[in-house]
Amino acid sequence: MAPAATSQNGHSGEQDLDLTSSAVGHRMVENDTSNSYGAASNGVSQPNINELDASKLTYTFTDSPREPPELGITEDNGNSICTDHMITAKWSAKTGWTAPELKPYGPLSLMPTASVLHYATECFEGLKVYRGYDGKLRLFRPDCNCERMLMSSVRISLPSFPPKELEKLILALMSVDGPKWLARERAGTFLYVRPTMIGTQSQLGVQAPSEALLYIIISYMPVMDSPAGGMKLHTSPDDMVRAWAGGFGYAKVGANYGPSLLATKEARARGFHQILWLYGKSGECTEAGASNFFVVWKTREGKTELVTAPLDDRVILAGVTRRSVLELAKERLADEVKVVERKYTIDEVIEASAEGRLVESFASGTAYFVCPVSVIHHRGRDIRIPAGKGGEGAPITLRLKNWLVDIKYGKEQHPWGVVVPEEH
Amino acid sequence: MAPAATSQNGHSGEQDLDLTSSAVGHRMVENDTSNSYGAASNGVSQPNINELDASKLTYTFTDSPREPPELGITEDNGNSICTDHMITAKWSAKTGWTAPELKPYGPLSLMPTASVLHYATECFEGLKVYRGYDGKLRLFRPDCNCERMLMSSVRISLPSFPPKELEKLILALMSVDGPKWLARERAGTFLYVRPTMIGTQSQLGVQAPSEALLYIIISYMPVMDSPAGGMKLHTSPDDMVRAWAGGFGYAKVGANYGPSLLATKEARARGFHQILWLYGKSGECTEAGASNFFVVWKTREGKTELVTAPLDDRVILAGVTRRSVLELAKERLADEVKVVERKYTIDEVIEASAEGRLVESFASGTAYFVCPVSVIHHRGRDIRIPAGKGGEGAPITLRLKNWLVDIKYGKEQHPWGVVVPEEH
Numbered sequence: 067m068a069p070a071a072t073s074q075n076g077h078s079g080e081q082d083l084d085l086t087s088s089a090v091g092h093r094m095v096e097n098d099t100s101n102s103y104g105a106a107s108n109g110v111s112q113p114n115i116n117e118l119d120a121s122k123l124t125y126t127f128t129d130s131p132r133e134p135p136e137l138g139i140t141e142d143n144g145n146s147i148c149t150d151h152m153i154t155a156k157w158s159a160k161t162g163w164t165a166p167e168l169k170p171y172g173p174l175s176l177m178p179t180a181s182v183l184h185y186a187t188e189c190f191e192g193l194k195v196y197r198g199y200d201g202k203l204r205l206f207r208p209d210c211n212c213e214r215m216l217m218s219s220v221r222i223s224l225p226s227f228p229p230k231e232l233e234k235l236i237l238a239l240m241s242v243d244g245p246k247w248l249a250r251e252r253a254g255t256f257l258y259v260r261p262t263m264i265g266t267q268s269q270l271g272v273q274a275p276s277e278a279l280l281y282i283i284i285s286y287m288p289v290m291d292s293p294a295g296g297m298k299l300h301t302s303p304d305d306m307v308r309a310w311a312g313g314f315g316y317a318k319v320g321a322n323y324g325p326s327l328l329a330t331k332e333a334r335a336r337g338f339h340q341i342l343w344l345y346g347k348s349g350e351c352t353e354a355g356a357s358n359f360f361v362v363w364k365t366r367e368g369k370t371e372l373v374t375a376p377l378d379d380r381v382i383l384a385g386v387t388r389r390s391v392l393e394l395a396k397e398r399l400a401d402e403v404k405v406v407e408r409k410y411t412i413d414e415v416i417e418a419s420a421e422g423r424l425v426e427s428f429a430s431g432t433a434y435f436v437c438p439v440s441v442i443h444h445r446g447r448d449i450r451i452p453a454g455k456g457g458e459g460a461p462i463t464l465r466l467k468n469w470l471v472d473i474k475y476g477k478e479q480h481p482w483g484v485v486v487p488e489e490h
Numbered sequence: 491m492a493p494a495a496t497s498q499n500g501h502s503g504e505q506d507l508d509l510t511s512s513a514v515g516h517r518m519v520e521n522d523t524s525n526s527y528g529a530a531s532n533g534v535s536q537p538n539i540n541e542l543d544a545s546k547l548t549y550t551f552t553d554s555p556r557e558p559p560e561l562g563i564t565e566d567n568g569n570s571i572c573t574d575h576m577i578t579a580k581w582s583a584k585t586g587w588t589a590p591e592l593k594p595y596g597p598l599s600l601m602p603t604a605s606v607l608h609y610a611t612e613c614f615e616g617l618k619v620y621r622g623y624d625g626k627l628r629l630f631r632p633d634c635n636c637e638r639m640l641m642s643s644v645r646i647s648l649p650s651f652p653p654k655e656l657e658k659l660i661l662a663l664m665s666v667d668g669p670k671w672l673a674r675e676r677a678g679t680f681l682y683v684r685p686t687m688i689g690t691q692s693q694l695g696v697q698a699p700s701e702a703l704l705y706i707i708i709s710y711m712p713v714m715d716s717p718a719g720g721m722k723l724h725t726s727p728d729d730m731v732r733a734w735a736g737g738f739g740y741a742k743v744g745a746n747y748g749p750s751l752l753a754t755k756e757a758r759a760r761g762f763h764q765i766l767w768l769y770g771k772s773g774e775c776t777e778a779g780a781s782n783f784f785v786v787w788k789t790r791e792g793k794t795e796l797v798t799a800p801l802d803d804r805v806i807l808a809g810v811t812r813r814s815v816l817e818l819a820k821e822r823l824a825d826e827v828k829v830v831e832r833k834y835t836i837d838e839v840i841e842a843s844a845e846g847r848l849v850e851s852f853a854s855g856t857a858y859f860v861c862p863v864s865v866i867h868h869r870g871r872d873i874r875i876p877a878g879k880g881g882e883g884a885p886i887t888l889r890l891k892n893w894l895v896d897i898k899y900g901k902e903q904h905p906w907g908v909v910v911p912e913e914h
Contacts, residue, residue, distance in 0.1 A: 144700060145692040146603045173599040174607075178707045179570045183598075183688055185751070186610035186744030192694075223751035260694060264607055265748075268569040270616075270684055270709055272780055272857070274751045276568060283602045285694055307736035312729050314749045320610030321745035324689075325738045327609070327647035327698045356696055433696070 116162035118227040120234035128170035134247050140286035149243040149284040153235050157225045159276040177268035181275035187265030188320040189218035192432045194256040195240050198476030203244045203486040206474050208233050210386040218317040223274035224263045240486045258287040296440025296457030299342040300333040308343040309381050316380040349412040357431030358388035362462050364423040376407040387430040391466050419449045426460035427451045436467035540586035542651040544658035552594035558671050564710035573667035573708040577659050581649045583700040601692035605699035611689030612744040613642035616856045618680040619664050622900030627668045627910040630898050632657045634810040642741040647698035648687050663706050664910045682711040720864025720881030723766040724757040732767040733805045740804040773836040781855030782812040786886050788847040800831040811854040815890050843873045850884035851875045860891035
């Protein structure tokens with residue numbers, strides 16, 4: 067899909083734009099095939115443009131190492147606590163990627179005109195690293211996160227890169243900071259890895275930035291998957307929508323998060339944990355806060371279904387936990403539960419509840435993992451959902467959650483658990 | 491609208507969220523009335539929270555002043571050229587606003603976990619400052635920009651502030667940098683003022699930031715209101731939407747810009763200047779790039795109408811230039827032109843064109859000012875629109891534009907032109 071030649075005072079006029087959100091996926095594949103990333107947009111390899119290359123990683127270790135916090139402490143005066151090091155790599159449209167650097171964690175210097183500060187040219191990923199009961203350090207399906215990061219980056223006009231190289235960099239950083247910051251004594255706990263890309267060009271003109279910075283940081287994060295009494299959701303206000311068909315709800319870009327904070331803050335002030343985002347006039351259930359949302363109900367014929375919103379209109383994020391839950395349910399619960407990805411409305415949930423058919427509900431995501439939902443507040447009334455003793459989860463939720471726990475913490479050897487190499 | 495009292499394990503459950511996008515306006519008024527800004531969310535004055543106060547401005551002048559660029563040069567190696575100084579003010583939820591500082595222009599230091607870099611907690615304004623033919627320096631309706639900045643800030647969960655104080659700070663910065671960077675010899679030219687607010691809290695948890703930074707910078711910007719042959723627009727791809735009812739299209743937040751860059755870049759590669767963003771199944775015309783969009787057509791009854799999209803569903807930005815054009819047209823063209831704010835579709839534009847009733851079209855905004863549109867490319871065909879000789883503008887467009895030029899550059903003394911005090 068090479069852009070047509072254009073003259074200064076005219077335009078090709080022959081063919082319409084086909085770089086739509088669905089064409090982005092296509093472009094990524096083109097780039098993959100031609101092995102050409104960075105500024106190349108026509109699928110032709112450009113030898114002067116450097117690719118992101120994890121093998122070029124340089125190491126500069128901190129000379130003022132810090133002590134990890136006590137177990138369970140994740141913040142310092144309201145700020146996230148990060149590990150000793152981070153990895154950065156710069157990109158420019160002219161030269162591509164610099165060699166990535168592992169270096170001491172510290173502030174970034176950005177010009178006040180930097181693209182990211184004005185036009186939200188930013189995207190990120192979130193994945194946890196787990197200290198297993200077998201002593202090993204594991205990432206959970208990091209390939210999924212790295213592929214999604216590429217998709218998000220292209221959607222927000224930031225550079226592309228080989229996802230495998232990002233994965234290697236994440237592993238390299240964990241290899242350095244893992245042994246100290248998630249020590250073997252801390253089996254059953256995790257750190258949070260945040261790859262981030264920002265547009266750094268110092269240019270106020272509204273345009274795709276010609277310079278960017280990729281960085282990877284590691285922080286602590288509180289355990290959020292088991293709020294006392296279960297997660298309480300409040301449906302979104304009538305005149306507020308998180309994402310929409312033709313938008314970018316499927317990409318992990320900053321622009322999906324900032325605008326949602328206002329409603330979330332108010333919901334929290336009223337004792338709820340998150341907003342259940344409804345979509346369209348019929349009130350389709352989409353996401354719970356920044357997590358995917360599931361219900362388990364019985365059909366009127368008495369069959370048990372695990373239901374979640376589909377990905378096809380690209381309104382919701384394709385969560386790695388969502389995908390894993392669906393795959394495990396299909397593989398291990400096939401006899402009991404039918405897995406259904408379809409649009410479903412809040413009225414269907416209310417109806418199932420009224421008829422005693424609403425069996426379970428949970429949110430899924432990296433931050434909230436698999437979190438049982440016990441209440442949905444909608445237009446003045448509460449929908450109450452079985453969530454087990456103290457909200458720890460009803461049976462199907464718990465089984466899915468425990469299978470994932472076992473894979474993450476090495477109780478079950480599984481290809482989704484990718485071991486981080488550590489020196490002994 | 492005080493938040494109901496909540497218990498740790500429960501929620502009030504009595505009343506639904508009414509902090510919707512329309513309630514935001516109400517809250518701002520509450521804050522105004524109580525004279526309480528910052529962390530206050532219940533309209534009760536909190537004496538320990540400091541307000542933004544321009545009278546506390548401190549001055550630290552640069553000891554390495556730079557030379558302004560040659561007339562017409564606006565960039566340095568692709569980067570915006572800014573003036574010697576900037577103004578910053580920090581905010582925290584606990585203490586409110588620090589005293590604003592005027593200081594040398596230079597990089598910002600942000601932690602890699604800063605809210606703005608992940609969750610697009612950012613908003614901005616754009617206004618120009620004009621060197622008049624009478625030697626005076628003028629801002630154009632800065633009160634409108636400062637009020638909109640407050641609205642944007644609240645919508646994106648950043649702090650509130652008295653808009654008048656922001657206006658005073660803009661004037662203070664221009665008083666210092668104006669005489670040198672927009673010298674009297676440069677009558678008829680302008681600088682671009684960019685007030686910006688970003689969430690700076692170093693916290694990866696998805697929440698409203700408890701720390702923020704307001705800053706004001708001044709840069710050069712190219713003249714964009716008279717592209718040779720007029721502005722050429724390409725309608726948005728079928729599966730890409732800029733903003734939507736219930737979203738935040740009306741606020742000047744970063745989240746409206748980054749996601750639009752992808753389509754814009756492709757349109758530019760094909761020789762177009764901007765995307766004409768259509769909305770909904772019927773293809774309503776909303777914005778042209780990041781500008782408002784107008785058409786002038788004749789009705790079948792032969793009446794001349796100046797038509798633009800309405801603000802009521804909050805999909806489009808309430809542009810200051812848009813508002814000024816509408817006001818001037820009502821005041822000065824009432825005998826000839828009917829001013830109409832209503833939804834109208836691309837099919838209506840095509841129909842008017844086919845029947846010879848499409849008279850003029852222009853985009854309006856701070857960057858593009860009043861920019862004649864000569865072509866709209868839609869689904870494989872061009873709609874051609876009279877745009878005057880060489881695209882300089884058809885008669886109604888030109889009259890509106892020239893009235894505004896006269897006000898901005900002091901040829902007409904008008905309350906919209908706010909003079910910046912300068913030492914003599």
